[in-house]
Amino acid sequence: KNEVEQSPQNLTAQEGEFITINCSYSVGISALHWLQQHPGGGIVSLFMLSSGKKKHGRLIATINIQEKHSSLHITASHPRDSAVYICAVQGGSEKLVFGKGTKLTVNP
Amino acid sequence: DAGVIQSPRHEVTEMGQEVTLRCKPISGHDYLFWYRQTMMRGLELLIYFNNNVPIDDSGMPEDRFSAKMPNASFSTLKIQPSEPRDSAVYFCASTRHGQGTNEKLFFGSGTQLSVL
Numbered sequence: 574k575n576e577v578e579q580s581p582q583n584l585t586a587q588e589g590e591f592i593t594i595n596c597s598y599s600v601g602i603s604a605l606h607w608l609q610q611h612p613g614g615g616i617v618s619l620f621m622l623s624s625g626k627k628k629h630g631r632l633i634a635t636i637n638i639q640e641k642h643s644s645l646h647i648t649a650s651h652p653r654d655s656a657v658y659i660c661a662v663q664g665g666s667e668k669l670v671f672g673k674g675t676k677l678t679v680n681p
Numbered sequence: 682d683a684g685v686i687q688s689p690r691h692e693v694t695e696m697g698q699e700v701t702l703r704c705k706p707i708s709g710h711d712y713l714f715w716y717r718q719t720m721m722r723g724l725e726l727l728i729y730f731n732n733n734v735p736i737d738d739s740g741m742p743e744d745r746f747s748a749k750m751p752n753a754s755f756s757t758l759k760i761q762p763s764e765p766r767d768s769a770v771y772f773c774a775s776t777r778h779g780q781g782t783n784e785k786l787f788f789g790s791g792t793q794l795s796v797l
Contacts, residue, residue, distance in 0.1 A: 606786065614793075616772060618785040659724065667712055667776075668737055669786075671724040 576600055579660050579672035586679050592647040594675045596660030605643050606669060607634050608659040616659075619645070650679045687773050687789035695797050699761040702792045704773030705754055710787070715748055715758050716772040718791075724772070730756065763796045770794070 578597045586592055596605070607619040620627050620634040622643075627634050631650075636643040647654055657676050661669040686705040694700055706713045714729040728738040733750045741748070745764070750756040760767055773789040 608786075614770065615790055616774075616788040618787065621785055661724070666737060667714070667729055667731070668726050668740075669714075669724075673723045 576670050577660055577662055577672040579658075579675050581675060582673070583676045584678070586650050586677070588651060588679055588681050590650050590679075592650050592654075592677065592679075594645045594658050594660075594677070596643045596645070596672055598641050598643075598660075598662045598670075600662065600664060600670075602638075602641075602662040602664055604663040605636055606661040606663065607643075607645050608661060610657040610659060610674070612656065619658075647677075652679045652681050655679050685773055685775050685787050685789035687771075687792050689792060690790060691793045691795075693795045693797065694763055696764055697762045698796075699759065700763045700767075700794060700796075702758040702771050702773075702794070704756045704758070704789060706756070706773070706775030707777075707787055708754065710775035710777045711753070712776045712778075713750060713756050714774040714776075714786070715756070716774065718770045718772060719768075727758070727771075760794075763794075765796045768794055768796050 576599050580595045604621055604623045606621050609617045609619050622636050631648045633646040655678050657674040659674045660672040663669050688703045711732050715727040716724050718724045727740045728748045730750045748758045770791045770793050772791045774786050776784045776786045778784050
């Protein structure tokens with residue numbers, strides 16, 4: 574069993590919809606990262622969080638340490654949000670363990 | 682800053698050849714990471730450096746892979762000899778300081794390696 578599980582694997586939405594991507598992990602962590610990989614392949618770090626919630630524009634990331642669960646929310650989704658969203662957890666070192674990613678497609 | 686710079690963007694080589702991938706981290710960043718991404722396994726850490734010193738190379742698949750960081754502004758990942766199963770996208774990433782400092786990770790554009 575992978576240490577980091579993401580759901581759903583694939584998600585299709587209509588422009589304007591509220592989107593939630595989930596990440597569950599099985600080990601103790603010091604931090605959790607959300608990454609965005611564009612169709613061209615480039616990877617951008619969206620959030621790094623260890624507790625609570627962070628917000629940047631239309632993106633919100635939350636984490637519940639006790640439940641070992643994090644969610645990434647996108648409000649008022651737009652076709653340019655189409656990408657693969659990757660959750661990664663960081664334990665007692667700088668090493669990240671990655672989920673398989675959630676492929677999001679937002680249709681106009 | 683120009684961001685993390687990787688070269689080449691694409692590399693096509695024949696089995697048995699030596700391949701060298703290059704990375705220039707963001708100036709001032711003291712951690713550098715090499716990752717590999719495949720369809721089957723997703724993203725995996727190969728090795729990371731702190732202040733040019735290799736800290737964890739447990740992800741390096743086998744002795745055919747080696748990585749160096751001779752100075753703070755340059756790192757190489759070498760595969761010798763290359764095999765078709767090494768075909769993947771190799772990413773370099775850097776960050777400033779370490780865990781607990783809320784520093785994001787910055788990725789290069791990646792090197793698409795195809796070993797025929």
